[in-house]
Amino acid sequence: MSAQTYDKARTALLFIDPYNDFLAEGGKLWPRVKDVANDVGLLDNLRAINSAVRRAGIKVFIVPHRRWEPGDYETWRHPSPSQQSIMKRHTFARGEWGGDWHADFAPQAGDIVVKEHWGSSGFANTDLDMQLKQHGISHVIIIGLLANTCTETTAKYAQELGYHVTLVRDATAAFSHEMMYAAHELNGPTYAHAILKTSDLIAALPAA
Amino acid sequence: MSAQTYDKARTALLFIDPYNDFLAEGGKLWPRVKDVANDVGLLDNLRAINSAVRRAGIKVFIVPHRRWEPGDYETWRHPSPSQQSIMKRHTFARGEWGGDWHADFAPQAGDIVVKEHWGSSGFANTDLDMQLKQHGISHVIIIGLLANTCTETTAKYAQELGYHVTLVRDATAAFSHEMMYAAHELNGPTYAHAILKTSDLIAALPAA
Amino acid sequence: MSAQTYDKARTALLFIDPYNDFLAEGGKLWPRVKDVANDVGLLDNLRAINSAVRRAGIKVFIVPHRRWEPGDYETWRHPSPSQQSIMKRHTFARGEWGGDWHADFAPQAGDIVVKEHWGSSGFANTDLDMQLKQHGISHVIIIGLLANTCTETTAKYAQELGYHVTLVRDATAAFSHEMMYAAHELNGPTYAHAILKTSDLIAALPAA
Amino acid sequence: MSAQTYDKARTALLFIDPYNDFLAEGGKLWPRVKDVANDVGLLDNLRAINSAVRRAGIKVFIVPHRRWEPGDYETWRHPSPSQQSIMKRHTFARGEWGGDWHADFAPQAGDIVVKEHWGSSGFANTDLDMQLKQHGISHVIIIGLLANTCTETTAKYAQELGYHVTLVRDATAAFSHEMMYAAHELNGPTYAHAILKTSDLIAALPAA
Numbered sequence: 001m002s003a004q005t006y007d008k009a010r011t012a013l014l015f016i017d018p019y020n021d022f023l024a025e026g027g028k029l030w031p032r033v034k035d036v037a038n039d040v041g042l043l044d045n046l047r048a049i050n051s052a053v054r055r056a057g058i059k060v061f062i063v064p065h066r067r068w069e070p071g072d073y074e075t076w077r078h079p080s081p082s083q084q085s086i087m088k089r090h091t092f093a094r095g096e097w098g099g100d101w102h103a104d105f106a107p108q109a110g111d112i113v114v115k116e117h118w119g120s121s122g123f124a125n126t127d128l129d130m131q132l133k134q135h136g137i138s139h140v141i142i143i144g145l146l147a148n149t150c151t152e153t154t155a156k157y158a159q160e161l162g163y164h165v166t167l168v169r170d171a172t173a174a175f176s177h178e179m180m181y182a183a184h185e186l187n188g189p190t191y192a193h194a195i196l197k198t199s200d201l202i203a204a205l206p207a208a
Numbered sequence: 209m210s211a212q213t214y215d216k217a218r219t220a221l222l223f224i225d226p227y228n229d230f231l232a233e234g235g236k237l238w239p240r241v242k243d244v245a246n247d248v249g250l251l252d253n254l255r256a257i258n259s260a261v262r263r264a265g266i267k268v269f270i271v272p273h274r275r276w277e278p279g280d281y282e283t284w285r286h287p288s289p290s291q292q293s294i295m296k297r298h299t300f301a302r303g304e305w306g307g308d309w310h311a312d313f314a315p316q317a318g319d320i321v322v323k324e325h326w327g328s329s330g331f332a333n334t335d336l337d338m339q340l341k342q343h344g345i346s347h348v349i350i351i352g353l354l355a356n357t358c359t360e361t362t363a364k365y366a367q368e369l370g371y372h373v374t375l376v377r378d379a380t381a382a383f384s385h386e387m388m389y390a391a392h393e394l395n396g397p398t399y400a401h402a403i404l405k406t407s408d409l410i411a412a413l414p415a416a
Numbered sequence: 417m418s419a420q421t422y423d424k425a426r427t428a429l430l431f432i433d434p435y436n437d438f439l440a441e442g443g444k445l446w447p448r449v450k451d452v453a454n455d456v457g458l459l460d461n462l463r464a465i466n467s468a469v470r471r472a473g474i475k476v477f478i479v480p481h482r483r484w485e486p487g488d489y490e491t492w493r494h495p496s497p498s499q500q501s502i503m504k505r506h507t508f509a510r511g512e513w514g515g516d517w518h519a520d521f522a523p524q525a526g527d528i529v530v531k532e533h534w535g536s537s538g539f540a541n542t543d544l545d546m547q548l549k550q551h552g553i554s555h556v557i558i559i560g561l562l563a564n565t566c567t568e569t570t571a572k573y574a575q576e577l578g579y580h581v582t583l584v585r586d587a588t589a590a591f592s593h594e595m596m597y598a599a600h601e602l603n604g605p606t607y608a609h610a611i612l613k614t615s616d617l618i619a620a621l622p623a624a
Numbered sequence: 625m626s627a628q629t630y631d632k633a634r635t636a637l638l639f640i641d642p643y644n645d646f647l648a649e650g651g652k653l654w655p656r657v658k659d660v661a662n663d664v665g666l667l668d669n670l671r672a673i674n675s676a677v678r679r680a681g682i683k684v685f686i687v688p689h690r691r692w693e694p695g696d697y698e699t700w701r702h703p704s705p706s707q708q709s710i711m712k713r714h715t716f717a718r719g720e721w722g723g724d725w726h727a728d729f730a731p732q733a734g735d736i737v738v739k740e741h742w743g744s745s746g747f748a749n750t751d752l753d754m755q756l757k758q759h760g761i762s763h764v765i766i767i768g769l770l771a772n773t774c775t776e777t778t779a780k781y782a783q784e785l786g787y788h789v790t791l792v793r794d795a796t797a798a799f800s801h802e803m804m805y806a807a808h809e810l811n812g813p814t815y816a817h818a819i820l821k822t823s824d825l826i827a828a829l830p831a832a
Contacts (some may be wrong), residue, residue, distance in 0.1 A: 046275060062260075069301050076550040077402055077549075077552055078371075079373040079399070079550075080400075080401065081397055081398055081399065081401075082398045082399060084388070091337075095306075111492075115541070115542075117530050118368075118397070119399070120368070121368050124368035125531070126542075126543075127542075129786070130540070130784065130785060131786075133493075133787065134491075134492040134493055135493065135787045148390075148395055149399075153364055156328065159288050161332070161753070161754060162753070162757025163286075178394065180389035182356075182395065186356060186386065186387050186390050187357075191288045191289065191357075192289070193289075195289065214440040218764055236744075282760065283734075284759070285758050287758075288759070316697075323749070323750075326754065332754070333739070334749065336748075337577070338577060339578075340576065341698040342553070342578045342702070343699065343700070344554065345702055346549070346552065368546065369548075371549065494782050494788040494817055496814070496816075497817075498815060512771065535784045536784060536814070537780070537784050554701070564814075565808075565815075568811075572780070576743045576748035579702075580701070580702040592810075594806075598772075598806035599812065602800075602806050603773075606744070607704045607706060607744060608705070609705075612769055
């Protein structure tokens with residue numbers, strides 16, 4: 001994996017769920033991720049990658065979870081456990097601070113904001129695959145939360161769809177260290193083409 | 209979850225990769241799964257479920273992995289680590305014993321044999337979703353191998369597609385106990401609607 | 417086809433693109449559809465069906481085209497001819513009257529508003545398939561515009577995905593009569609399970 | 625469209641359903657297509673394109689319809705009219721001459737034979753999209769039968785998925801001239817990026 005390189009014309013950054021509820025002090029899920037987040041240096045790493053990929057001319061795709069709205073899931077036959085939890089907690093509520101972009105990671109001009117995903121894959125029920133094709137992308141670098149849910153499921157879909165997939169082990173977090181271990185040591189190595197540290201990823205990016 | 213019930217007209221069993229290479233003494237991957245398999249009583253449980261669902265009138269869908277053929281993956285831009293491993297070992301080779309059905313789990317008359325999947329999801333690049341719809345299925349019970357790869361990814365896709373998903377914790381196996389733990393204690397509870405033991409599943413099936 | 421019946425628990429109305437630009441005097445595309453629309457009695461038929469399905473307890477899914485926004489398609493490698501036309505004309509512009517719902521066909525409480533589609537299929541790059549499953553739907557009745565583009569492509573996708581598909585020949589319109597003929601006499605009969613007149617559809621709906 | 629060019633590393637030929645039943649004297653559907661086929665010079669054009677794309681180094685994907693087998697569609701809730709017709713006529717029967725490749729268009733070494741499609745889209749329920757990505761393809765040239773069913777639906781899916789789509793008006797056929805007109809004059813111009821004659825396509829191919 002040390003030889004991994006990225007062609008800026010064919011590589012995209014997929015930034016999963018950069019919401020205050022996940023990433024900011026006061027967010028609904030921050031208390032559950034902050035131990036792991038602090039241990040891996042999450043916020044600094046996300047900022048470093050976010051800057052580095054833009055300097056390198058790599059396209060950024062924001063891949064946001066459905067923002068909760070009144071009525072969501074209520075008529076569904078069988079919402080998943082995660083969706084049932086969102087119904088109770090109103091996670092990522094539309095129009096509220098928790099469902100707004102973290103200030104450091106709001107979309108910038110030229111970014112693609114993909115349609116919101118209802119489950120854990122940023123590809124399922126959205127336009128992500130088509131948008132990647134319409135921008136000539138074959139390689140995706142996936143960062144954001146959670147390592148073992150939305151990030152992993154989006155990454156698995158990317159591989160099934162035919163993309164080259166890079167995970168970044170310290171640019172994500174989870175509710176526990178064992179979930180991080182499951183994502184990067186148990187499952188990631190079966191499907192991901194590269195699993196890098198932030199510093200290695202940045203070193204592998206093309207010059208601007 | 210104790211209240212989970214199954215309507216035979218709307219429920220299907222998805223049996224993932226019932227190949228000799230996975231399940232039989234002498235299979236290429238059996239040495240890597242047999243410790244976990246023996247600990248959970250895998251083969252007895254698979255046999256019990258296979259019989260019980262048929263008695264209950266529940267439709268069986270066989271969900272097979274791509275059988276390796278010469279040339280597979282060789283022209284692909286970026287086969288995944290699992291696919292690269294298959295290229296080397298010729299796992300599930302077409303026309304060989306390892307890629308044949310385990311004798312106890314071969315398709316029976318009336319079963320649907322879904323198209324072979326190239327990766328870890330039985331839905332990706334196959335006709336599984338359409339076949340389920342054409343048979344009126346809304347609930348899937350997923351058994352077979354491996355707990356944290358094909359079984360989990362097929363199950364996650366099922367949830368994203370709108371199906372009700374049941375995992376069976378002792379009717380699958382993996383290369384290690386920590387992979388089983390990741391599948392059923394860390395990840396499964398985020399997306400699966402029920403995670404049962406074989407005995408509980410059989411008790412919940414409808415009378416014939 | 418005279419025997420076609422509909423179970424209200426399993427049937428949905430898919431209403432394609434009920435925008436002012438298509439359906440209202442002053443809309444950008446109304447001048448191109450109005451001859452056919454008037455000849456088939458489009459607006460009266462849409463109103464009749466819209467009322468009748470609601471009385472029958474059938475769920476309504478609004479299936480809207482992407483509302484044009486500044487920048488749309490501009491970075492895409494190859495927008496289609498229809499998309500290039502939208503770039504020029506700003507059809508269905510977000511925030512403008514043309515991209516607002518026709519007053520008679522705005523979503524009502526309990527309706528599902530599906531994600532906007534970028535092309536001509538209401539399923540492609542949206543959550544329509546999953547939403548149908550989460551509401552137990554196996555049969556779709558498809559009305560709205562245009563007969564040979566969004567309506568036909570959505571209907572073809574529905575068939576490929578495993579749904580039962582009903583077209584309504586006088587509850588749609590097109591830019592020419594030969595396009596209507598192509599949709600209902602040449603192509604529809606190859607994939608659609610029923611092609612009805614509005615009056616026959618309403619007669620076939622279940623009592624409330 | 626005169627300026628259309630093709631990069632051999634990014635372009636694929638999709639050859640739809642090159643079966644004896646469609647293309648050969650004695651085939652089950654040949655009597656229904658032969659008038660149009662002869663008028664456009666179908667077989668000569670297919671042969672010319674098949675040779676020219678290979679000389680140009682363009683990858684060939686064979687996109688075959690499901691070969692009929694006993695039992696097909698019989699347990700389905702609602703096979704389409706085309707599928708019901710296949711049930712009666714055993715069109716493209718597996719193991720029979722009619723379901724074998726036309727002698728001039730059998731797959732050659734290095735071709736990709738995509739999974740068989742059940743309906744009219746070569747993408748639906750198959751691995752075509754993933755195979756195109758794993759071979760770096762962004763542009764597809766679609767030839768074969770029928771112009772207004774499998775060819776058109778495959779082409780529409782390609783556009784929705786984000787590919788650049790070329791139709792070839794005299795390298796396809798249909799049951800009637802008005803179906804050809806519908807495919808190339810009414811519907812094609814809404815979604816296809818180029819609609820060429822065989823001679824123009826061949827002139828636009830890259831040198832070897």
